[in-house]
Amino acid sequence: MKRRSLVATMVVLGILCALPPFLPRFYVYVASIVLLTGLLATSLNLAIGYGGIYQFHHTVFYGVGAYGTALMLTRAGAPAPVAMIVGPLAAAALSLVMGVVCVRLSKLYFGMLQISLGSLVWVTVYRWYSFTGGDDGIHGVPLPDLIASAKGSYYYTLAVTALCLFAMRRIAGSPFGKTLQGIRDNPMRSEAIGVDVKRHKLAALVIAGFFGGVAGSLYVVVDNSAFPDMMFWTYSLEVLIMCLLGGMYTFWGPFVGSSTLVLLRVFVSVYTQYWSLILGTILSLVIIFLPDGLLGFFVRRFRTRGVCGA
Amino acid sequence: MEFLSHLFSSGTLSQLLVGLSRTTILFIVSSGLSLILGILRIPNVAHGSLYMVGAFLAYTVIHLFGGGVPAFVAALVIAPLGVAALGFVLERAFFSYLYEREHLMLLLLTFSFTLIIGDLVKIVWGTEYRSVTLPGSLQGSAEILGLPLPYYNLFLLLVGPVIAVFLWLVINRTRMGKIARAAAVDREMVSAVGINVGWVFAFTFVLGCFLAGLGGALIAPMTNISLGMDHSLIIEAFLIVIMGGLGNVWGALLGSLVFGITQSLGILVWPKFGIVFPYLAVVVVLVFRPRGLLSSTW
Numbered sequence: 123m124k125r126r127s128l129v130a131t132m133v134v135l136g137i138l139c140a141l142p143p144f145l146p147r148f149y150v151y152v153a154s155i156v157l158l159t160g161l162l163a164t165s166l167n168l169a170i171g172y173g174g175i176y177q178f179h180h181t182v183f184y185g186v187g188a189y190g191t192a193l194m195l196t197r198a199g200a201p202a203p204v205a206m207i208v209g210p211l212a213a214a215a216l217s218l219v220m221g222v223v224c225v226r227l228s229k230l231y232f233g234m235l236q237i238s239l240g241s242l243v244w245v246t247v248y249r250w251y252s253f254t255g256g257d258d259g260i261h262g263v264p265l266p267d268l269i270a271s272a273k274g275s276y277y278y279t280l281a282v283t284a285l286c287l288f289a290m291r292r293i294a295g296s297p298f299g300k301t302l303q304g305i306r307d308n309p310m311r312s313e314a315i316g317v318d319v320k321r322h323k324l325a326a327l328v329i330a331g332f333f334g335g336v337a338g339s340l341y342v343v344v345d346n347s348a349f350p351d352m353m354f355w356t357y358s359l360e361v362l363i364m365c366l367l368g369g370m371y372t373f374w375g376p377f378v379g380s381s382t383l384v385l386l387r388v389f390v391s392v393y394t395q396y397w398s399l400i401l402g403t404i405l406s407l408v409i410i411f412l413p414d415g416l417l418g419f420f421v422r423r424f425r426t427r428g429v430c431g432a
Numbered sequence: 433m434e435f436l437s438h439l440f441s442s443g444t445l446s447q448l449l450v451g452l453s454r455t456t457i458l459f460i461v462s463s464g465l466s467l468i469l470g471i472l473r474i475p476n477v478a479h480g481s482l483y484m485v486g487a488f489l490a491y492t493v494i495h496l497f498g499g500g501v502p503a504f505v506a507a508l509v510i511a512p513l514g515v516a517a518l519g520f521v522l523e524r525a526f527f528s529y530l531y532e533r534e535h536l537m538l539l540l541l542t543f544s545f546t547l548i549i550g551d552l553v554k555i556v557w558g559t560e561y562r563s564v565t566l567p568g569s570l571q572g573s574a575e576i577l578g579l580p581l582p583y584y585n586l587f588l589l590l591v592g593p594v595i596a597v598f599l600w601l602v603i604n605r606t607r608m609g610k611i612a613r614a615a616a617v618d619r620e621m622v623s624a625v626g627i628n629v630g631w632v633f634a635f636t637f638v639l640g641c642f643l644a645g646l647g648g649a650l651i652a653p654m655t656n657i658s659l660g661m662d663h664s665l666i667i668e669a670f671l672i673v674i675m676g677g678l679g680n681v682w683g684a685l686l687g688s689l690v691f692g693i694t695q696s697l698g699i700l701v702w703p704k705f706g707i708v709f710p711y712l713a714v715v716v717v718l719v720f721r722p723r724g725l726l727s728s729t730w
Contacts, residue, residue, distance in 0.1 A: 176536065223715065227722050230475060230535050234674045235718050241667055242711040249705055355667060359477075359543045366540055396555070402547030409541045410530070 138280055142273045150272045151344065154279045156384045158340040161283045163364040163376035164290055165333035170362070171370035172294055173326040174306030176233035179240030180361055182220075183213040183331040185353025187338025189247065192260045192348040197253075202266045209342070210335035216243070217331025221324045237355055248350045259349025263342055275343045282340060286333050287377075293329060294373055302326055363405050446579040448696055453585035454654070455692025456592035457647050462669040462676075463599055463684040464643030470679015471616040471636050474527060474538050478545040479644050480666030481553075486515045486648025487657045488553060491562045494652075501567045507652070512645035519641025523634050531619075531633070546662065554659055562657040584653060591650070592685075595643070599681045602639070612636050616679060671714045677724030686725055690717070 138157075142150050162184055169177040190209030194200040200208070224235050247254045254260070269278040293299050305312045305319050313319050342348055351357065361380070368379025383401070390397055465479045489511035497503030522545065530538065566584055573580040603609035611632045615622045623629045655661070672691050676683025691710045698709030717725060 170536075178539075223719060227718065231674060231718070231722060233539075234670055235715070237667060238671050238674075238711055238714045238718075242708060242715070245707055245711065246705070249707070354663075356663060359540065362536075363540060363543070366537075396551045398547040399551035402544040402551070405544035405547070406526075406541055409533075409537055409544065410526070413533075413537060 135280075135284060139277075142276055147272050150276050152384070152388050154272075154276045154340075154344040156381045157279050157283045158337045158344060159361075159364070159380045159384050160377040161286055161340065162334055162337035163361055163368070163380040164287060164373070165330050165337065166361055167365050167370060167373075167376040168290055168294065168333070169326050169330040171365060171372075171376070172299060172306065173302045173323060173330075174309075175323055175326060176229045177236065177327070177330065178233035178362070179237045179355055179358045180330070180334055181355075181358040182240035182243050182353050183217055183334035184338040184341070185247070185348070185350070186216050186243065187213040187335025188341050188348035188352055189254060189260070189338075190335065191339035191342045192263045193254070195263050195265070195342070196260060202269075206339050206343075209339035210332050213335025213338065214328050214332035217328045217334075218324070221327040221331075225320050225323050225327070237358075240353070240358070241355060244350060244353050244355075247353065254350075257350055259347055259351075261347045263346045263348070265343060265346065269343055278343055279340050282336065286336055290329075290333060291373060298322070298325070360401075363401070367405070367408055444700060446581060447700060448693070449579070449581050449589070450585050451692050451696025452689075453588040455688045456588040457651050457654075458665075458668060458672060458691060459592055459685055459688035460595055460643050460650065461647035461665065462672040462688060463595070463681050464640035464647070465669045466673045466676070466679055466681065466684045467599075467603075467636055467643075468640040469673055471612050472527070472531065472633055473535070473616075474531075474542065474637075475535055475670075476640070477539060477542040477666055478522075478549060479542075479640070479669065480662035481546045481549040482515050482519065482641050482644035483648040483651075483665055484553060484657075484659075484662040485518065485549065486511045486645030487652045487655075487661065488557050488562065488648075489514045489645070490649035490652040491557075491564055491657055494564055499565075499567060501569060504567050504570070504653075507564075508646070508649050511649035512642045515645025515648070516638045516642040519644075520634065520638050522641075523637040527637065528630060528634065546666075550659065550662065559659060563655075564652045564657070566653045588650065595646075596681060596685050603681060608632060608635055668710075671711070675714050675717050675724055677726040680724070680726045683724055683726035690725075 138153075141153060145153065162181070166177060166180040169175045169180070187209040190212035191205045192209075194205035194208045195202065198205075220236060220239050223239065224232050227235055248257055250256065265275075267274075269275050301312070301317055301322055305317065305322055309319055338348075338352070341352070360383075364380035364383050365376040366379070367382060368377065369375030387397055387401075390400055394400070461479070461483050465476060468474050468476045468479070490507040493507040493510045494503045497506050526541070530541065533541075570583055570587075573582045574586055575581075601609075603613065611622060611627055611629075612635070615627075615629050615632055619629060668691065672687035673684060674687075675690065676685070676687030690713055694709040694713045695707065697706075699706030
């Protein structure tokens with residue numbers, strides 16, 4: 123099993139490395155977006171799928187990661203490696219602050235307070251023209267030559283995404299990850315056997331926020347920009363949809379879901395402007411008929427053993 | 433001191449009154465949301481879309497009837513009823529089968545309806561801004577304590593309490609309301625004593641949708657009716673409901689008052705970032721009272 127998954131990972135990575143020369147420039151860009159959105163959805167899944175925490179406003183961390191990186195590059199003129207790490211750290215710090223305020227609330231209240239705090243961040247970014255560029259956002263972020271081209275940013279995104287996914291896989295499989303799943307399934311029982319539920323949840327939130335921030339900094343590399351819509355609450359729900367579509371109780375489900383939606387959006391947008399109508403229809407059908415998501419559905423169909431840490 | 437005198441000048445007061453009349457609309461919409469959330473346990477994101485549909489319907493009705501006071505009154509009746517009918521269809525076709533689902537699933541399902549309704553509105557009404565002008569006899573202002581207050585805002589200030597009392601009567605003094613409250617606590621027990629809970633739930637949902645449509649029809653003369661007006665409103669409505677206490681009508685009223693007052697005062701004090709204050713108020717309330725200001729049905 124171990125060896126097989128190693129081989130599968132190598133094959134997938136090899137294919138992804140070999141892709142760019144065969145693709146037109148635009149599709150290299152799309153492939154980068156697919157990768158970083160997959161990272162974003164997987165990081166959300168760490169909180170909501172593994173931790174059972176109602177993280178309703180995850181893209182705040184994505185946005186803060188992007189703005190952190192973009193502002194460091196444009197305003198502070200910091201070297202790129204510093205900017206790449208400052209964004210995610212800012213996201214993790216924000217996640218810690220919001221987590222401390224929210225973590226003691228029960229499910230729906232947690233989610234709503236998080237949306238409220240996230241909207242607060244969004245409004246600030248949206249209104250603070252002199253610093254964040256307001257609703258125009260920040261465009262034309264200067265990047266080092268190595269990652270400035272479409273191919274360069276693709277390989278950078280691929281490397282960082284692979285590294286982060288590996289790290290998150292390790293975290294999900296670690297004793298900490300298992301404890302988190304225990305908390306998701308039965309918080310009272312976990313508390314009773316001596317697990318510090320709040321501290322574990324807080325740690326999960328900070329980790330999820332950090333990797334969300336990494337996805338945001340990757341977006342700056344790929345698109346050279348950051349803008350407030352990245353952290354509007356509707357996008358958070360769209361990322362939740364990606365997790366749900368792929369299957370929340372699996373590790374790879376959110377990645378599958380986000381890739382499906384991003385690609386579908388690119389291809390559908392060519393034909394129609396009514397993307398929301400299509401997304402809404404797909405989503406409502408999935409919720410009504412496939413509550414475990416696409417991957418969850420197929421996994422249950424074709425395998426009888428428990429899988430993917432569920 | 434200069435700041436204080438600025439705060440209590442007459443301009444401030446009239447600003448506050450105008451702010452409060454907008455709060456009325458927030459209250460009407462969020463009380464409907466609160467009913468649906470408190471009794472049916474559906475975090476209905478599509479509530480904002482229903483509000484938007486209400487506003488667009490009001491626009492259409494007013495134009496069909498050619499303006500004037502009768503057209504305006506007709507819009508205030510027909511638009512909410514249309515939205516209520518839409519709500520009835522949604523409830524019977526989807527929600528009545530899904531009450532037992534997790535909140536997360538229901539949230540995402542209603543979000544999918546938001547996406548669908550948003551695009552349907554785009555197809556039916558197009559992407560341009562629409563606006564409704566008040567009939568001539570309703571324009572103009574009244575003098576209150578020497579301050580000018582537009583008639584329409586005065587009307588809204590009166591509508592708010594009327595709706596609050598009406599809802600209180602429905603929930604606390606009618607058989608339907610009593611069953612709904614009982615079902616909120618224990619659904620199975622209520623159906624076990626032979627009451628058709630399904631229809632009570634349908635009634636509650638339709639009432640909530642009616643209120644969303646009424647809010648939309650009432651805001652029509654005060655704003656540009658546009659796509660996306662649902663996105664900002666629904667977050668505010670959710671915050672009000674959470675701040676006031678889920679399922680509590682008076683909580684929704686109190687929440688909207690806090691929200692409206694902090695917003696209009698905030699904008700006076702700090703025009704650029706005043707919009708931040710209501711969010712801060714919600715955070716402060718939830719930090720000290722995690723279950724909202726008043727008791728909730730949950």
